[in-house]
Amino acid sequence: MWERTGGLTGLIQSSLPPTVLVITNLWWGLYPAIVIAAGTGLLVTLARVVRRQPLRPAFGGFVGVAISGMLAARSGEARDFFLADIWWYFLASVVLVISILLRRPLVGVFWSATQGVGMWWRRDRPSLRRYDIATAVLAVVFAARFVVLRWFYEHNEVGWLTFSKIAMSYPLWAVALVVVLWAVRHADHRLGYCRSR
Secondary structure (H helix, E strand, O other), X not given: OOXXXXXXXXXXXXXXXXXXXXXXXXXXXXXXXXXXXXXHHHHHHHHHHHOOOOOHHHHHHHHHHHHHHHHHHHHOOHHHXXXXXXXXXXXXXXXXXXXXXXXXXXHHHHHHHHHOOOOHHHHOHHHHHHHHHHHHHHHHHHHHHHHHHHHHHHXXXXXXXXXXXXXXXXXXXXHHHHHHHHHHHHHHHHHHHHHHO
């Protein structure tokens, strides 16, 4: 997960557009700030192309910056640069909770799909419970980011929106990753046990 999100370089690169937006908004106003933030996202993407690094983190970030920039430009408010992220966090947490209620926790579903082992774990209570827990932790991560960013959004604290978006990123994902790995390793162990019986 760390590598797929770009590692430390990905963290720095994904932090650049919103940071640039806040700084340039203070100096030159919103519309130049949006253009410069979008340009920063494009430069990050091009730099990864030139260095032959994985494009997923940069491309996803650039698309996010473009959408965020359009929302801010339409409303004329810098805080709307964060609106897409805020509602994405809300939607993700709701989908994760629904997957648990439907007895198809998404951590288990995605892991099964990538490993091609089927969803046998739905009939194995210990594995299902651990996938429920891992999916619930991810839901809490998204919900926490939604609540904090939404609060700063409502109070029009653009600087704090940027800070909290960055500060809550990898620390929370690190905790979630530990829980996901715990669930996956247990399920893999259970799969071997069930096959040997």
